[in-house]
Amino acid sequence: MAKARTLDKRRKSVSNIRKMTHTMELVSTAQFRRSMARSVGFEAYVKRIARLVSKLVNVGTKIEHPLFIPHESTKKALLFILTANNGLCGGYNAGVLRAALDQFENLSKEYDEVELFVFGKRGISYLDYRGYEIARQFTEFDHNPAYENVLVLANECLTRYKTGEIDRFDVVYLRFVSISQQYPTAETLLPLSDSAIENDEEGFDTTEEQEYEFLPSPESILEEVVPDAFRLKLFKCFLEATVSEQVARMMAMKAATENADSMISELTTMYNRVRQTQITNEIIEVINGAAALQ
Amino acid sequence: MKCVAVTPEKTVVDRDVKFVVVPLYDGEFGIGAGRSRVIGRLGAGEMRLTLDDDSVESWYVEGGFVEAANDTVSLLTNHVCKMKGLSVEDAENALQEALKLPSNSHELAEVKAEAIHRARAKLRAALKAQNMY
Numbered sequence: 001m002a003k004a005r006t007l008d009k010r011r012k013s014v015s016n017i018r019k020m021t022h023t024m025e026l027v028s029t030a031q032f033r034r035s036m037a038r039s040v041g042f043e044a045y046v047k048r049i050a051r052l053v054s055k056l057v058n059v060g061t062k063i064e065h066p067l068f069i070p071h072e073s074t075k076k077a078l079l080f081i082l083t084a085n086n087g088l089c090g091g092y093n094a095g096v097l098r099a100a101l102d103q104f105e106n107l108s109k110e111y112d113e114v115e116l117f118v119f120g121k122r123g124i125s126y127l128d129y130r131g132y133e134i135a136r137q138f139t140e141f142d143h144n145p146a147y148e149n150v151l152v153l154a155n156e157c158l159t160r161y162k163t164g165e166i167d168r169f170d171v172v173y174l175r176f177v178s179i180s181q182q183y184p185t186a187e188t189l190l191p192l193s194d195s196a197i198e199n200d201e202e203g204f205d206t207t208e209e210q211e212y213e214f215l216p217s218p219e220s221i222l223e224e225v226v227p228d229a230f231r232l233k234l235f236k237c238f239l240e241a242t243v244s245e246q247v248a249r250m251m252a253m254k255a256a257t258e259n260a261d262s263m264i265s266e267l268t269t270m271y272n273r274v275r276q277t278q279i280t281n282e283i284i285e286v287i288n289g290a291a292a293l294q
Numbered sequence: 295m296k297c298v299a300v301t302p303e304k305t306v307v308d309r310d311v312k313f314v315v316v317p318l319y320d321g322e323f324g325i326g327a328g329r330s331r332v333i334g335r336l337g338a339g340e341m342r343l344t345l346d347d348d349s350v351e352s353w354y355v356e357g358g359f360v361e362a363a364n365d366t367v368s369l370l371t372n373h374v375c376k377m378k379g380l381s382v383e384d385a386e387n388a389l390q391e392a393l394k395l396p397s398n399s400h401e402l403a404e405v406k407a408e409a410i411h412r413a414r415a416k417l418r419a420a421l422k423a424q425n426m427y
Contacts, residue, residue, distance in 0.1 A: 038303065045302045048370055052359060055333065147302045151372060162401045212363075215318060215334035221359065224335050228358075231372070235302055 004274045011267040018260035025253035031143060032246035039239050046232055053197055053225060061218040063197055065226040070191045071167035077111040078166045079104060082173040082241040083123030085142040092174060092248035093122040099184035100172040145238040154231040161190045171237045174244035182244040189233055196229050295327045297343055299369040306374045313344040314367045316360050331363045336371060338415035352377040354419045380420035389413035
């Protein structure tokens with residue numbers, strides 16, 4: 001049986017680990033709340049855009065734009081892979097990377113070249129180790145990806161798609177559904193799908209007088225709405241990836257803290273048993289010694 | 295009358311105003327109380343809010359849409375910030391970067407023209423802000 005001192009040392013080290021995992025759980029909970037609040041604010045913006053689209057559609061504007069038309073050529077596809085900078089978030093990175101490699105294989109069959117943009121240290125080191133050629137890598141998009149930074153990338157993708165430099169653009173990330181459901185998802189952002197332009201007909205009050213003046217014209221406004229919808233969709237991917245990462249970390253650290261608690265409890269029981277045995281032995285020795293002297 | 299400016303990240307402006315001047319894609323557009331419903335495409339430039347005490351607040355707006363209905367002016371934009379927050383140096387750098395963009399195809403020329411237009415509007419706003427504050 002292990003010595004009491006060894007057990008005590010182990011208990012202290014587990015207790016220190018528990019402190020760390022608990023702190024990380026609290027930090028990721030706070031970051032999750034912040035990310036969720038941003039996500040809610042973003043949804044409100046998307047809803048306003050959807051209402052704007054419904055007003056445009058209401059006056060008979062057809063949703064047509066070059067971004068909806070798939071390219072005939074199959075030269076190059078661009079793939080964004082959104083992973084985390086840090087580990088200790090359960091199966092988050094593994095799930096995304098598995099989906100990313102599947103998508104990479106699928107795209108490689110269809111396109112002559114697949115360009116990889118990888119976000120997050122975990123994804124970069126893994127793909128680098130596996131020998132994939134990474135065209136660009138980013139480590140500054142964790143926790144709170146700023147819209148302005150995503151906007152730069154979105155505009156670059158739009159220009160490259162318009163000029164025919166890329167023929168398809170996909171993003172692989174962990175889609176957030178609810179706190180207990182997140183799925184690794186590969187989504188095609190360019191060419192845009194019809195569902196990319198949300199039309200909030202339910203929130204559209206048809207009983208109200210809805211005659212609007214459009215400056216310069218509904219078509220011109222729609223021309224601007226379509227690229228905006230793409231930018232918002234890309235930003236949504238980044239926001240959902242952040243929220244999912246925080247949830248994954250929160251859950252992983254919660255499980256680690258609970259495991260540490262049960263280990264501490266087991267070690268305490270063992271320590272007390274060993275200590276009691278030691279005391280009993282010492283008492284027996286004293287009694288035997290006293291009996292020998294008589 | 296109320297003015298609300300929203301970006302995908304947050305609501306930046308939400309206040310009572312007397313009059314609003316927004317930069318549309320082809321020039322400034324003034325909106326007062328009782329204005330009939332209008333939806334417009336924004337350009338880059340200065341947005342002026344005349345407050346209830348007749349003071350004027352200046353904001354820099356970059357693209358998006360404006361909607362005026364029921365005495366509420368709503369702006370949906372990618373970027374809005376206070377004019378005094380603009381830096382002339384940054385705006386000049388942005389213009390230099392835009393001028394360096396390639397223009398060897400129709401699409402690239404369009405992108406370049408748009409970037410130059412935006413950078414010039416930002417520089418104009420930054421220079422105005424420098425003189426104002």
